[in-house]
Amino acid sequence: MVINWSGKSFDYTEKELAVLVESARTADPMTQGRYLEQFEEDFSAYLGIKNCFAVANATSALDIAAILSGLKQGDEVIIPAHTFCASAYPFGRTGANIVWADIESDTRLISRASIEKLITDKTKVIVVVHLYGLMADMDAIIEIAKKHDLFVIEDCAQSIGAELNGKKSGTFGDCAIFSFHGQKSLTTLGEGGCLVVKSDALARKVPGLRHHGARPFPYKREQYWIPAMGDVDVDLDGVWPINSCLGEPQCALGSAVLKRLDSMNNKRIDRAHRFKEELKDFPELTFQTVKNGFKHVYHLLTAKYEGTNGKTNDDLIKILFYEHNIKVIVQYYPLYRYPLFQKMGFGMANCPNTDNYYDNMVSFPFHLWMSDEEFDYMISCTKKALKKLKEE
Ligand SMILES: Cc1ncc(COP(=O)(O)O)c(C=O)c1O
Numbered sequence: 470m471v472i473n474w475s476g477k478s479f480d481y482t483e484k485e486l487a488v489l490v491e492s493a494r495t496a497d498p499m500t501q502g503r504y505l506e507q508f509e510e511d512f513s514a515y516l517g518i519k520n521c522f523a524v525a526n527a528t529s530a531l532d533i534a535a536i537l538s539g540l541k542q543g544d545e546v547i548i549p550a551h552t553f554c555a556s557a558y559p560f561g562r563t564g565a566n567i568v569w570a571d572i573e574s575d576t577r578l579i580s581r582a583s584i585e586k587l588i589t590d591k592t593k594v595i596v597v598v599h600l601y602g603l604m605a606d607m608d609a610i611i612e613i614a615k616k617h618d619l620f621v622i623e624d625c626a627q628s629i630g631a632e633l634n635g636k637k638s639g640t641f642g643d644c645a646i647f648s649f650h651g652q653k654s655l656t657t658l659g660e661g662g663c664l665v666v667k668s669d670a671l672a673r674k675v676p677g678l679r680h681h682g683a684r685p686f687p688y689k690r691e692q693y694w695i696p697a698m699g700d701v702d703v704d705l706d707g708v709w710p711i712n713s714c715l716g717e718p719q720c721a722l723g724s725a726v727l728k729r730l731d732s733m734n735n736k737r738i739d740r741a742h743r744f745k746e747e748l749k750d751f752p753e754l755t756f757q758t759v760k761n762g763f764k765h766v767y768h769l770l771t772a773k774y775e776g777t778n779g780k781t782n783d784d785l786i787k788i789l790f791y792e793h794n795i796k797v798i799v800q801y802y803p804l805y806r807y808p809l810f811q812k813m814g815f816g817m818a819n820c821p822n823t824d825n826y827y828d829n830m831v832s833f834p835f836h837l838w839m840s841d842e843e844f845d846y847m848i849s850c851t852k853k854a855l856k857k858l859k860e861e
Pocket of ligand 1: 527552627648649661662
């Protein structure tokens, strides 16, 4: 048996594929039509919040969120250093300075204490990333943000359906973004995303910002072609628009898949619980702490391995890969170590928990397409590998 991260990451049902074909036949226009409207409505209903905007991917949703936050040259934006690079670089584009926050050692998510230490009179924005399917402590973070008048952006690329006290991720901040990339829990054919905007006034700026600044002329035309087919205008003073729309068939598919998102999440949750239960006799392998009130949807199954006899995550990964054909990975390099951020002037940080997690982390393959047999095989091989490391 070989278990790795490659291969098709999402299995659409025949019914969903039929919706896709039907929408490809009937969509008119092919972009920004009734399927977009329906998907945005469905996603809003799922989250229980208004102002959802489907976009081409989560990174462009972050670009728009960065614009809406009003960040400018010289401002500071606090971002966790343990995340995917796209959580951060859209903010660099605004000219603001990225300040790296550390994570908590137990939840492995952005730490409230770290945020508080980093706030200066230049701080304008906090980016919170709900990584691997677990939400950061939004109640505490919103409290800090209110105290210092900061704009909060939730990166929910990996947390669709996660909750805190029954409230879904993406409904706490001033803006939130979701990803429908091919590796995500819901994918609209490999690419896609959504931007959520709390303020109605800011939300009104999004359709123009997301689509070339295009709109109808603000007056009644005598002739439909005079002065031209449509108007182009500025939505926020001094800000250029972008183009980031999600095509109609992708939106139709998004609505269809959304209907079974919770059942897919439940399967992930069951499997993750089983994995953790089966490995509970190996305290050297620890998982994200899920505190009271938090619902973890296990977009990914990540852990920390700290062997008591000096064995490291490299040793565990080697055994699983070379002896059992299971490809466990180390998820993220601390962002300040990447050439991209170093060359852009953001290579400095004081994030000991981020460094420690990087040194010890393991991320198990966790696609839903893994069969029960493959999942059982991964559990039994992980047990064997951990035993072997203990005895060596
Ligand atoms: C935490 C996080 N933020 C942002 C993104 C960017 O998403 P997209 O590929 O839809 O642009 C990803 C994608 O992997 C992600 O994991």
